[in-house]
Amino acid sequence: MSDLSNKAPVLELQGLYRRFGTLVAVDHLDLTLYKGEFFTLLGASGCGKTTIMRLIAGFDQPNAGRVMLDGVDVTHLPPQARNVHTMFQQYALFPHLSVWDNIAFGPRAQGKETSDTKRQIGDMLDIVGLAEKADFKPNELSGGQRQRVALARALINTPSLLLLDEPLGALDASMRRGLQLELKRIQRETGITFLMVSHDQDEAFSMSDRLVVLNAGRIEQLGTPREIYERSNSSYVAGFVGQANLLPEDGDNLSLLRPERIRLSQNPPGSDEEGCQGHLSALFYQGADWRLELTRADGSVLFILLNANEAPPSLTLGDSFWAVWKRTDLHRLTSGAI
């Protein structure tokens, strides 16, 4: 995304630092988000991503550093005074208010309710596809519908930045895919900058323009989903965003080889290829593909993901094969042994 630098920064985190007792949750974090992008903070439990979000929303104050929103320092402003809205993980819909009143809560609270607000709420209900449910109470809606009410409620005030806390976390897997697409569509239609917090690599990859992988309050890597998957710069990132084979190179260095880049063969590798020999020690059939483990003579294991139409006609535990990959598919990690 080379054109980002031309765009206006919406959010700048400068040296953000937050500690709880001796636990450092956010460790001198610097980050810039540009207008209109879908950005994700990806990390495991306890990596500090929720803390970052609470610092941005204003529910918490950093020990050091600044939060700049549209070029203004909002570090010590209360949540009410920030043009940032949050879509909470469990939606946090007001149970005593109807869908309409939930969405109208923001404009009313900010004293911005005008004759136009009614139309805006109507439009917003259309965008999220809940026009007929305006008079329903939250407990009469399904999980996906509640999620969309929460989204509409957070978007109605047209915030500079929308924070989404694990937005699909409370839904079951079958609903997620559809709602991912919808979130993405709404983000494009409204042009509002989205900052999502997620621990789910699939979700982050399919929705984000850019993302960071966080670990212990620090940024491990920042980039587009593709950069992060194919050119992970550390073993942590490589392992966090997918299955990884880490092959030792000369010295302490490691190279990343993704399982789907490997093919099985009866023959040794060709000229621009590398490979190794071993026997199949695990075998999982998944319909569209096979997941295999190949154990080498030295005991090390290689993970392999084979597309069903590339698989040999018969696969049996114990079979001997060559695992073969192109030399260009190897990516050398810039930091860290395992």
Added chain:
Amino acid sequence: MTVSQLNQKRPNKRSFSFKTIPWLTLWSIGVYAILFAPVAVIVLFSFNDSQSRFNLIWHGFTLKNWLNPFADPTLAQAFFTSLALALLATCLCILLALPMTMALERFRIRGASALEMLLVLPLTLPEVVLGASLLLLFVQLRLPPGPVALVIAHTLFCLSYTAMALKARLGGHDWTLEEAAADLGAKPSRIFTQITLPRLAPGLLSAGLLSLSISMDDYVVSSITAGSVVTFPLRIAGAFQRQISPQIHVLSTMVLLISLVALVLSCREPEGRTNASTVGTDGD
């Protein structure tokens, strides 16, 4: 002090801004002080070296009241009458309430909600009305006000409390242990005495205590149904114009201490989930 300044000063308190309104704490401490003011008076005056017949004015510290808690014979007698009455009523209550609440929690009973309503209703009745209606019944039954009438009356209003307390406890009761025991071939009586009863013991204890303290405390219904029997509260009320001996304070404090100790003991077991009421645990 603005919200942001408040949070700036105490970054470790992550609770949400307006929960930290400072005067709330002061206010609440004040309310607790009011709640405990009479308690303080009672406990303090149990140590009063009372000079007059009315233990209402402070004369100096003494232990003599505590060393002679039964110095006032009529008061002591009333106290033990009340204790006996409370124990009797409580036993009856548990005998009636335990099977009833177990059936309510364990089985689907037709009219269960009506039954629960019936259990709660006596609590909505003013005590005076409850007493008057019972007196009317006793008159029709040619049962003069007295010990029997008292036991019946006390059992009636304690029954509601006992049943509610037991129901609350039984609500969380996991019956699979009983089913496992039955599966292993234990007889129902054995299951009840060896499994159900021990597990219910804390609940029974606290329900029983509740019933005891309510019965010991009752004045209004007793005043209507007691006849010539003098319970502890009736004795205190009757003597109020003539004499308030420090032993009243001593015995009341003793009752309080015993109930508190028992309450703590019975509460220890099901402590369970701690209620995380603070906002904003790091959920990631």
Added chain:
Amino acid sequence: MKPLRNLRLSRRAIPLLLVAPGVAWLLFFFVLPILQLLLESWSQPTTRFGLESTLSANPQNYNDAISLASPLLLRSIGVAGLATAIGLVIGFPMAWWVVCRGGRWKPLLTGLVVTPFFFSYLVRTIAWTTLLADSGPLMQAIKFLSLGHLLNTIGLLQDGRLLNTTTALVAGLTYNYLPFLVLPIIASLGTIDPILLEAAADLGARTPRIFIKVVFPLALPGIISGGLLTFIPAMGDVVNSQYLGGVNDRMIGNLIADLVLIQQRFSTAAAISMLLLTMIGISLLIYTRKLGPTSPGGN
């Protein structure tokens, strides 16, 4: 107990057997007396002071009851309502504090609300007579601060005294029923997900608005049930007016007790009781219909 495999008892009979003694007790000693009370209120005594009476459709008892009791009934409603309102003002902020700031001390703080009530009701009230007496600490403080005249003028003191005044009666009722008011409010506040408050703040609502639009409606079921648990028994209370109130502070409960115990006018007492029960019934009905525990709050 449940698997009575060995006994020749139908499984369906077991719960009925378990329930039967308690139900019988309640029917005989609760439902029957109330029905008798109802009948009594429509009966005329055959002798002047006797207990025998005959049923009649003559509403004489109710006429007596209304002329005798209506001032006291109104006073009781007023006094109990005042005690409930004051209790709410005192208790709500405290409940909020216990829920929000209690943290791991919350069970203890909740328990402390109830602790003083393990003291005998009567002894507690007598302790208040010590506190409110002319020589007691409160009056001493009022004298020290020279507030006596002011408080007398606005009617909080009567003839420069605190004990045996309406003020003392209301204070006693407020005090004695405070836990019944506070505990349900603590319970209902405890069910409010704190994230809703954050969501409201996030959407730009300031503290008063969050309170009025989010906290209050969600706490309303607790406030109402606490209010009823205070108002109903306070209305029928006997002890406080006897020990803390003044000569003119008799309440409806005192009247019923007098009629039953001293004047032995059962029919009139029954009619007054029925009036009282009807009022309680109506308030309970409004509560369950309008604000039943299933539908939290209004719009």
